[in-house]
Amino acid sequence: EDKVVQSPLSLVVHEGDTVTLNCSYEVTNFRSLLWYKQEKKAPTFLFMLTSSGIEKKSGRLSSILDKKELSSILNITATQTGDSAIYLCAVGGGSNYKLTFGKGTLLTVNP
Amino acid sequence: DTEVTQTPKHLVMGMTNKKSLKCEQHMGHRAMYWYKQKAKKPPELMFVYSYEKLSINESVPSRFSPECPNSSLLNLHLHALQPEDSALYLCASSRDTAGANTEAFFGQGTRLTVV
Numbered sequence: 482e483d484k485v486v487q488s489p490l491s492l493v494v495h496e497g498d499t500v501t502l503n504c505s506y507e508v509t510n511f512r513s514l515l516w517y518k519q520e521k522k523a524p525t526f527l528f529m530l531t532s533s534g535i536e537k538k539s540g541r542l543s544s545i546l547d548k549k550e551l552s553s554i555l556n557i558t559a560t561q562t563g564d565s566a567i568y569l570c571a572v573g574g575g576s577n578y579k580l581t582f583g584k585g586t587l588l589t590v591n592p
Numbered sequence: 593d594t595e596v597t598q599t600p601k602h603l604v605m606g607m608t609n610k611k612s613l614k615c616e617q618h619m620g621h622r623a624m625y626w627y628k629q630k631a632k633k634p635p636e637l638m639f640v641y642s643y644e645k646l647s648i649n650e651s652v653p654s655r656f657s658p659e660c661p662n663s664s665l666l667n668l669h670l671h672a673l674q675p676e677d678s679a680l681y682l683c684a685s686s687r688d689t690a691g692a693n694t695e696a697f698f699g700q701g702t703r704l705t706v707v
Contacts, residue, residue, distance in 0.1 A: 515695055523596075523682060523698040524635070569634060571696075579648060579689070580625075580696060582634035 483508045485572050487583035495591050498560050502586045504570030505552040513573040514546055514553050515580070520566045527555070527568075560590045595619075596699035598683050604705045607673060613702045615666040615683030623689045624666040625696065626658060627682040635682055641666060642689050673706045680704075 484507045494500055504514065513531045517524035528537040530546035530553060537544050541558045557564055567585040574581075596617045605611050615624065623642050627635035640648035641660040655677075657669040666683055680701045687694040 513694075517698075522680070522700045526695050526697060529695045579637055579640060582636075584634050 483572070483574070483581045485570055485581050485583035487568075487570050487586050489586060490584065491587040491589070493589045493591065494560055496560060496562060498590075499556065499558045500560060500588060502555040502557075502568050502570075502588070503552065504555070504583055505550075506570075506572045506581075507551065508572045508574045508581060511548075511551075511572065511574040515571045515573065516544055516553075516555050517569040517571065518566045519569055519585070524569055557588075560588075562590050562592055564588060565590045596683055596685055596697050598681075598699035598702055600702055601700065602703045602705075604707060605670065605673065606707055607675070609673075610669070610671045612670065613668040613681055613683075613704075615668075615685075615699055616664055617685040617697075618664055619685065619687075619697070620663075621685035621687055621697075622663060623686045623694075623696075624660065625684040625686075626666070626668050627684065627698075629680045629682055629701070639668075640689065647689070670704075673704075675706050678705045 486505050488503045515529045516527040528544045535546040544555045546553045567587050569585045570583040571580040599614045625640050626638040629635045637650050638652045639658045644660045655672050659667040682701045683699040684696040686696040
């Protein structure tokens with residue numbers, strides 16, 4: 482059975498801190514790993530990482546895929562209160578090529 | 593335009609009612625999905641349509657019935673639901689099936705309450 486595990490499950494930091502969120506996976510026929518940010522409603526797409534694109538960066542957010550360790554990290558530097566959200570990791574692949582989600586990391590950034 | 597539009601945003605229905613959730617995208621995506629999300633849990637896949645054909649049904653009860661009238665529209669017909677079916681229902685779309693190196697974009701969801 483495909484599995485995606487995120488850690489930590491929750492994290493509280495102060496504005497300006499740097500955070501690292503982790504995602505590990507066991508998925509047959511791995512194709513891609515995606516990071517989403519979810520506030521009140523729909524998950525918002527952040528990054529997609531594949532074998533041909535193992536590192537992505539956008540502003541204060543960056544992500545790396547380690548295919549050897551079957552894991553990924555999402556880094557957020559100089560955190561702001563607006564970064565408070567649930568960060569979801571999803572892996573595309575598996576026997577039916579679908580997205581399998583981890584349980585998410587709840588990030589709280591205090592002023 | 594990376595927009596997936598879902599209607600209605602909120603729905604309250606009785607256990608004997610019949611209602612439908614609607615989802616629309618105009619990005620030319622050929623894969624569309626229904627997910628169910630309970631509070632403080634990740635989204636759970638319900639159905640996948642690929643090129644307007646149902647390709648995955650994750651053992652969803654028959655009181656949920658999906659329909660894909662064309663490549664831009666996805667419906668979820670609801671009948672005889674139970675209170676435990678109350679959840680956020682999310683629609684998503686991608687260029688192709690999500691494993692094939694394409695990202696999935698989500699709609700804002702329908703908050704469903706069954707009374």
